[in-house]
Amino acid sequence: MRTDLLCRLRGSQEREIAEARMRYLRDHDPLTGLPNRQAFSDSLADALPTMNRNRKHIAVLCLDVDKFKDINDASDIATGDAVLREMGARIRSILRSGDFVARRSGDEFAIALVDINNLAEVMAFTNRLMDTLRPSFRVADKEFLCTTSVGIAFAPSDGDTAAAILRHADIALARAKSDGGQRVCFFEPSMEKALQRRRMIEHELRRALAREEFEVAYQSQYDLATGARVGVEALVRWHHPVHGKIAPAHFISVAEETGLIVPLGEWVLRRACSDAVAWPEHISVAVNLSPAQFQHGDIAGTIATVLAETGLPAQRLELEITESLLLSDTEEVLGKLNRLRQHGVRIAMDDFGTGYSSLSYLARFPFDKIKIDRQFVRNMTRDSAMRAIVKTIIALGQSLGVSVTAEGVETQEQAAMLREFGCPQVQGFLYGHPGSPELEGDGSGKVRSIKSRTSAA
Numbered sequence: 001m002r003t004d005l006l007c008r009l010r011g012s013q014e015r016e017i018a019e020a021r022m023r024y025l026r027d028h029d030p031l032t033g034l035p036n037r038q039a040f041s042d043s044l045a046d047a048l049p050t051m052n053r054n055r056k057h058i059a060v061l062c063l064d065v066d067k068f069k070d071i072n073d074a075s076d077i078a079t080g081d082a083v084l085r086e087m088g089a090r091i092r093s094i095l096r097s098g099d100f101v102a103r104r105s106g107d108e109f110a111i112a113l114v115d116i117n118n119l120a121e122v123m124a125f126t127n128r129l130m131d132t133l134r135p136s137f138r139v140a141d142k143e144f145l146c147t148t149s150v151g152i153a154f155a156p157s158d159g160d161t162a163a164a165i166l167r168h169a170d171i172a173l174a175r176a177k178s179d180g181g182q183r184v185c186f187f188e189p190s191m192e193k194a195l196q197r198r199r200m201i202e203h204e205l206r207r208a209l210a211r212e213e214f215e216v217a218y219q220s221q222y223d224l225a226t227g228a229r230v231g232v233e234a235l236v237r238w239h240h241p242v243h244g245k246i247a248p249a250h251f252i253s254v255a256e257e258t259g260l261i262v263p264l265g266e267w268v269l270r271r272a273c274s275d276a277v278a279w280p281e282h283i284s285v286a287v288n289l290s291p292a293q294f295q296h297g298d299i300a301g302t303i304a305t306v307l308a309e310t311g312l313p314a315q316r317l318e319l320e321i322t323e324s325l326l327l328s329d330t331e332e333v334l335g336k337l338n339r340l341r342q343h344g345v346r347i348a349m350d351d352f353g354t355g356y357s358s359l360s361y362l363a364r365f366p367f368d369k370i371k372i373d374r375q376f377v378r379n380m381t382r383d384s385a386m387r388a389i390v391k392t393i394i395a396l397g398q399s400l401g402v403s404v405t406a407e408g409v410e411t412q413e414q415a416a417m418l419r420e421f422g423c424p425q426v427q428g429f430l431y432g433h434p435g436s437p438e439l440e441g442d443g444s445g446k447v448r449s450i451k452s453r454t455s456a457a
Contacts, residue, residue: 029103031081032088040102040110044162047114051155057116058155061126062169066147066181068107075142082139083146090132096125110166116154126150126184149176153187171195178257201254204240209263214238216271217434221286221405221427224419231284231318233427234272235434236264261290266302273310273317286318286348291325300339307343314344318369322350326361334365341366348405353389362400370397374408377428381413394421 027039035043044060051058065087071080084107091101091109098114113125129150136143151173159165168187174195176185185191208214218232238246255261269287276285293299307314319340326333337347348369349361353376362370372393379386390406397404406418409428418426 032085032103034088034092034109035100035102037102037104037110040100040104040112041162041166043100044112044165047112048155048160048162051114054115056114057157058165059113059116059122059125059152060155060165060169061111061113061129061150061152062104062166062173063109063111063129063148063150064173064177065107066149066177068146071144071146075139079139079142079144083137083144086137086139087133087146091129094125094128094132110169122152126152130184147182149173149181150184151176151187152184158187168192198254198257201251202258202260205251205255205258205260205264208238208240209260209267212267213240214264214267216268216275217436218272218275218285219427219434220432221425222431224415224423224426229283230425231286232276233286233320234268234288236268237434256290256292259292259296261292262296265290265293266306269303270306270310273306273312276316277310277312281313281316284316284318284346285312286320288320288350289325291322294325294333294336299336300343303340303345304343307345315346318346318348320348320350320371323352323354323361337365353393362396362402367402369403369405372404372406372423374428377406377408377414377418378410381411381417387417390418390423391421394418394423397424398422 027035029036044058047058050056065083068080068083071083084103088101088103088109091111095101095111096113099112100114101109101111104110111129113122116122130148133146133148136145138144151169151171153159153165153168153172155165158168168191171191172185172187175191176183179185215237217235217237219235220229221231221233222228223230236248236252238248238251240246252261255264265288272285272287276283279285289299293302303317303319307317321337341347346368347365348371349367350371351373352370354373361367370393372390376386376390376393380390381387394404396402403424405425405427406414406423407427409415409418409426409430411430414428415426415430
């Protein structure tokens with residue numbers, strides 16, 4: 001009898017332990033030991049009635065590790081996991097009594113600050129959080145520096161339900177990340193409208209790609225000494241069936257953020273090469289490449305395929321990149337650029353002079369062309385510093401044997417100054433606006449005008 005009772009008690013205890021273990025696994029993240037997304041939402045919902053009774057506030061902070069993928073790429077997933085565990089421990093160490101934290105997913109965490117009286121308390125905690133996460137993370141004798149982006153929303157002013165507050169904190173986080181990361185953003189109603197607009201553009205972009213609502217316009221590049229057209233730059237245009245012409249400034253950034261720039265960029269490349277085959281042989285075509293096109297897929301293989309399909313000689317294709325492409329994974333990018341050069345295409349650095357390391361990149365990679373950013377050209381006639389920069393870039397190109405093109409030339413005064421400085425090539429509204437792909441030759445090596453009609457590409 002006693003033995004049966006002991007067995008029943010032991011069985012009951014084992015069931016309780018097993019159920020407690022199951023509840024823990026259900027509510028906690030197995031990597032960091034922190035509560036998970038659902039547990040955080042439940043705790044936030046439970047805290048709201050108390051907040052209302054006490055007439056206090058709750059601040060929800062959603063934070064994301066900037067460029068966390070770089071840590072995994074530089075080492076391995078285990079190292080990234082160790083960093084996340086340490087980050088969770090650091091956050092938990094500075095929580096006040098009653099506050100709670102969770103790992104929501106991947107490299108995202110959420111923090112709830114309860115019983116908040118004023119904004120100063122939130123700012124004080126945020127500063128303490130940044131100071132806590134700023135020191136490097138040491139894993140297997142390696143050190144990793146991490147920066148974070150933070151979005152903050154308040155209850156009840158930004159929402160009276162857990163779902164609404166979290167959604168608004170996420171929107172603020174998205175703004176912090178889109179502004180370059182390593183920022184703290186507070187939710188504002190305008191952010192939600194901007195997000196809705198961005199999602200609408202993303203949806204319309206996907207439809208536009210399927211329906212081929214885009215076309216390519218071309219802006220000519222001229223030899224400043226002879227006046228002959230030597231090339232054109234391909235520029236994408238979007239003709240929406242309802243909204244009409246949509247400026248690139250309104251959709252390129254969305255395409256970059258969503259990855260749609262990869263299929264769009266390949267479409268522009270293929271169309272530009274197809275159009276250029278019909279032009280005089282001395283006319284080259286320049287196509288802009290996005291950093292995303294280097295990060296996703298085999299860009300050298302794509303270029304080779306497009307050239308083979310269209311029949312355009314490789315030496316007539318010029319690929320324009322910006323310095324932002326080289327700011328991360330420089331060695332990998334330089335390797336891909338060298339593979340592109342092996343195919344015979346030319347590489348140009350666009351917007352030269354606007355970054356911090358342009359000269360070092362010129363030393364490490366033999367660019368075929370550098371393009372002077374339009375802001376220098378626009379201001380050089382009235383600003384001696386800008387004038388000196390333009391003159392120096394042109395001289396640098398001459399000394400390196402690299403072609404130079406000045407962008408954004410709009411006045412005769414600018415053209416005369418560039419001619420005086422010995423600039424080889426120019427492009428800008430002074431010489432015509434972007435137009436259709438059909439070029440006419442006059443038999444003298446010069447090309448007259450781009451036809452005024454708009455292409456239906």
